[in-house]
Amino acid sequence: MNQLDWDKNAVQAVIEGLKDIPGALLPILHGIQDRLGYIPPDSVPLIASALNLSRAEVHGVITFYHYFRETPPGKHTIHICRAESCQSMNSRGLEAHAKAKLGIDYHETTADGDFSLEPVYCLGNCACSPAMTIDGEVYGRVSPERFDEILNEVRAEA
């Protein structure tokens, strides 16, 4: 594997477009993750040099924020809410079910590369707990049965 694994031009374009705005680092990281699905570690020196930061500073910011990831995600990313409101409606049962069904734990990707599973702390859908998102689409009142249905729908759409 070489650096063609990630699109250096795309990263460079994002950096060039945003490097002069105040507080540019988070917008750049979002831009890269939006394009590529993750922030390739090899892009860190490019970002650091454009913003006149050390590589350690950029790495420190990437790792501080839960949302940023340094490895490619699966085809679909599932975020399950772990916060209190969802817990009151059995999100603990939902997460156990999802982990068993997918055969992975949080921060892992299924062997076929189809699904990544991430925890999230509140989606603002607390009136329809338990909640989750798949690729940014929000789902409410997700029982384990409903989880399976949604998963099948997502698989069918692919």
Next chain:
Amino acid sequence: MSVTVYVPRDSSALSLGAEKVAKAIAQEAAKRGADIKLVRNGSRGLFWLEPMVEVATPAGRLAYGPVQPKDVTSLFDADFLKGGKHPLALGATDEIPYLKKQERLTNARVGITDPVSLDDYLAHEGYRGLKNALDMAPAEIVKAVTDSGLRGRGGAAFPTGIKWNTVLNAPGEQKYIVCNADEGDSGTFSDRMIMEGDPFVLVEGMTIAGLAVGATQGYIYLRVEYPHAHQNLNAAIQAAYAAGYLGKNICGSGKAFDLEVRLGAGAYVCGEETSLLESLEGKRGLVRFKPPLPAIKGLFGQPTIINNVISLASVPIILDKGGEYYRDFGMGRSRGTLPIQLAGNIKHPGLIEKAFGVTLRELLYDYGGGSATGRPIKAVQVGGPLGAFMPESQFDTPLDYEAFAALWAVLGHGGVVVFDDTVNMADMARYAMEFCAIESCGKCTPCRIGSTRGVEVMDRIIENQDRASNIQLLRDLSDTMLNGSLCALGGMTPYPVLSALNHFPEDFGADSKAKAA
């Protein structure tokens, strides 16, 4: 003549299938040759009835819900476009008791208008506050906000007018207005509903804040978990620029205000104001020491107003109708209204904007209808993950900042999360420590180390290892975190932990005698 049909675009409504319902209605109307205008409004906040479809009739707006795609054919068969009878018919929307009993000031337009239509905003009293503000001196605007008694709705309840006055009088070349839209508390969604359902009111409020203190740049720091709010805010900002409500020459006044949305990246602590400012500057979200206050040295070291979404969204009505109008709602030192969010295990979850003073019991039973599971309500957590768990004996507490503080509880951002009697409060106390450990910024020791030790102590208590001394240790640790942490994350995590321990000792292994006491 075309009939207007409303199907919400609010993300909770979408999470229950609103998008498919909207498509089904459009298709069915096309099939039958019915002339409809489909408006994607915000949500009225009656979430057990979502997706709630409304039809504009000569007799006013009528509601149907909860509507699923399979119901659409029968709705047309029942001639719902003319208000026909149907099992899902709810009658006139405004007469639904849950809505009718509310006092909606900040949320006046949410669920009623098309959120991204500037024309609709103007037709529903929008931008009247800004128009007044443009004719006022900065100090007069600040005085109106001070007179209203508005306190920060993010949770800390600091008087907004005093904060603004500090920024007004602080010398600085470039002042900033920052909106804290990092609504990370579980059980809260009123910021989201405003940003999705009436984004212009936030844009207007921030513009007024800019005029009040001489700030020409604003940032909305929005959590990345809210993609729909992001789209609607950007659409509203774009429309406001196009119509001259933002930019270098607001409404021809010669005054300038620019506004931009910036996204967070999933760090709860960035809802703390100084951490948020660090994040906006492109750094790790480490909490800053205070002083200096952000009002003196905030974003990029300049005087900065940093307010919650609801605080800023309450400003337009204050400038439109006057500080006294707003102040006349509420009780004690809690003036105006609070958008309360009823969530978790509750039959009728939703948004309830009421003047301060309503009791928890009224919310839980009169509005909420009891638990969703039908079991007894054992505890409610008010004010997010750093709020205390409150037992049934405290349900008569009125929603008022001081009344809650007197009980070692917090009103916070107005989120109420309901738990039935299957909850184990020791598990919830452990979770509070775990959450703090995951989200701690790491700058101060009590929070960074204390929360991890807290999880370990809770594990020992749950496993019944040397319980009495571990409970004592938990109290000591909580005391250290409470008094020694730099910000509210470490400083308030003991609230849920100690309230769980104090009100529900039986879940921590206390014998039945202690339970009876």
